[in-house]
Amino acid sequence: MNEEKKAYDPKEAEARIYPEWEKSGLFNPDNHPKKDGKPFVILMPLPNVTGSLHMGHAFQITLTDALIRYRRLKGDTVAWLPGTDHAGIATQNVVEKELRKEGVSRFDLGREAFIARVWEWKEKYGGIIFGQLRTMGASCDWSRSRFTMDPAYAEAVMKAFVHYHEKGLLYRALRTVSWCVRCHTGISDLEVEHEEKDAVLYHIQYGPFVVATTRPETKFGDMALAVNPRDLRYADHIGKDVEIETLDTEGSLDEPRKKKDGLIVVGDEAADIAFGTGIIKVTPAHDIADYEISKRHSMPMLQVIDDRGKMMAVTGKYAGMKVAEARKKVVDDLRATGLLVKEEAYRHNVSVCSRCATPIEPLPSWQWFLKMGELAREAKDAVVTGKTRIIPENFQTTYFAWLENIRDWCVSRQLWWGHQLPVWFCENAQEEIRNSKKEIRNPNGDGRYVVALEKPGTCPFCKKCAMKRSEDVLDTWWSSALWPFAAMPEKDLERFYPSSVLITARDIINLWVGRMIFSGLEFKGAVPFPDVFIHATILTKDGRRMSKSLGTGIDPLTLVEKYGADALRFGIAWQAMGTQDVRWDETAVMAGKKFANKLWNAARFVAGRPGTGTAYDEAKLGSHDALVLQKLAAAKRAVEESLDKYEFGQAIHAAYDFFWKEYCDTYLEAAKAEPSSETDAVLRAVLRDSLMLLHPFMPFVTEAIWTDLPGTDGLLMGASW
RNA sequence: GCGCCCUUAGCUCAGUGGUAGAGCGUUUCAUUGACAUUGAAAAGGCCGAAGGUUCGAUCCCUUCAGGGCGCACCA
Secondary structure, rough: OOOOOOOOOOOHHHHHHHHHHHHHHHOOHHHHHOOOOEEEEEEEOOOOOOOOOHHHHHHHHHHEEEEEHHHHHHHHHHEEEEEEEOOOHHHHHHHHHHHOOOOOOOOHHHHHHHHOOOOOOHHHHHHHHHHHHHOOOOOOOHHEEEEEEOEEEEEHHHHHHHHHHHOOOEEEEEEEEEEEEEOEEEEEEHHEEEOOOOOOOOEEEEEOEEEEEEEHHHHHHHEEEEOOOOOOOOOOOOOEEEOOOOOOOOOOOOOOOEHHHHHHHEOOOOOOOOOOEEEEEOOOOOHHHHHHHHHHHOOOOOOHHHHHHHEOOOHHHOOEEEHHHOOOOOHHHHHHHEEEEEEEEEEEEEEOOOOOOOOOOOOEEEEOOOOOHHHHHHHHHHOOOOEEEEEEEEHHHHHHHHHHOOOOOEEEOOOOOOOOEEEEEEEHHHHHHHHOOOOOOOOOOOOEEEEEEOOOOOOOOOOOOOOOOOOEEOOOOHHHHOOOOOOOHHHHHHHHHOOOOOEEEHHHHHHHHHHHHHHHHHHHOOOOOOOOEOOEEEEEOOOOOOOOOOOOOOHHHHHOOOOOOHHHHHHHHHOOOOOEEEOOOOOHHHHHHHHHHHHHHHHHEEEEHHHHHHOOHHHHHHHHHHHHHHHHHHHHHHHHHHHHOOOHHHHHHHHHHHHHHHHHHHHHHHHHHHOOOHHHHHHHHHHHHHHHHOOOOHHHHHHHHHHHHHOOOHHHHHHHO
């Protein structure tokens, strides 16, 4: 320690110490002196390869590393397993955006070249976040890092697909699904978000009835009208055709005309007597609820909007218009022909793509679905029976709500970046479809395919074609669901599965945690972790969400630059009290910087005392000495108890209070007044233990002091609690 | 719409069935002595509102107000 340096210099220490830790090999449990302890394993929630460190990561890394370092000191065999997620849609979007700047689309490049481009991008930027995690002091076992598209990982992904297919849980179907016209893919229910927006509820004349709808432009795909069977106003019409007047799609855009048509009236509980006029126009191709009604009544469907969000040929003169434009025109024409009865201002939830916020366009398409019934039941049971605890408990509600209303998981995506499905189609069958007159939008719409890890040698259907691989890829969450075990060597699997606790954010409880739970049960016969700790979300000081697009984000790296990594970690842990959202307060980080300095200077004082090299004799202790030792023991207990309950804030408050008040302000001052060699020895011993108490939260400064403290050898991170 | 959570000092948050706590901020005093990134002290709160239970409530119950979140196929 440099005697002349009165202030702690985090930059110098951090730059020096992290490489020392890495060089020591202690991050890897196999090199750790305590490699035969009880395994303590944490799976890192996979950052996207598109990612760079944000406050959410910083929060999670701080808490996880605190626990990891604590358990390592306590003598467990600790493994914190890092990795990155290929993040299908997110990454594809980023690279497409980059291409757009060059004036090219992915279609200009073609699939192969585009994927090569994404890989290039991944190689260049995919590891950036790991460097940032190092800056934060994360003590991960980098030697065990995995990427969800590593060859071994890809193999596990493919095997899981084949497994579910053989078990009859995976099937292919033509369904109206949530579709993003911008990302150009179907997405799952969990990737749909709802935004409250102002809209207009149009009341439209349908023969003798009036129907209220927010989407008049889909009327060309109407297959029926639905009323509630208990609705006395309409009950007599159920099962009957009604003649209606509707817009004529022929002719010129300038001359709106009416024509006669017929629609059947069905009785269905989905129709809410109290809403609108109580009548639904059933448009199975463009509304998921309507699709479900259509299934119950065996109706056909007619697609009128295409996968780019444009009106299709069947809409005649409206063909080619974008949805918004078509809506406006259709409303004008309805008004001109007298079919528009009323317009009503209406505030409702609009479904948007969670990736790009584009309004969802429900469309019929061929997709693969994983049957959720049995898997969901098992996933629920795991939490009900306590095999996995969700902490805090009230997040169980989120989990159960999802599992109880769950629909089959749409796992296929019409993207290029991702795990291509191990599905092989008969080319001749596809050719037939292309030549047939039937309107089948997806050329994969034929049943002649094989699900297999390897491409079949001969086509079992036509015996001559080469067979063509499905162009779809898997939902990115399919591969992350396998994270607790995929591509893990057998030797590691024995020790590291199941892991000890998962520390993650609440927005992926269902997207990720739930899916890991049923995948773990399915493939390993055991839940992947006994505890799931859901940490708080960090908000801005005025209570808004931190978001890049709103410009409300705070960059943790800037804070590290300004105050040091320990200070940031301190500030985060200090505020991690309950699980209530945290309104970010930078003064806690400043307090952390001051505290690091306090530690540093206390150590300088102790180093300057003559008697610190020896052990103290308990018999010779004075009352101050005994008291500080007693307070230390209490603080130690408080830290242990708090960390065992994932109460990080409470833990660091206890350590802070002890060190600043009891040790520095009280004991150290008393030691100045009545110096003795026993006191010097106690000063040293208590400092040593304090460093250990604080190391999980402030690893750099404690390590820096430890190295120079008499009576310690090796690194603090490898020491014993 | 249903469900969950929050409301305590100027700010961000702890906390307990029985004189209210921390960090930061504010005020006063101390200064070459580990640290001014300091020490000592002080000011500052009818613990969101109204009822109820209780000998007693900031804490338990009910209702209300404000804020947040989750879920939902109201067209």
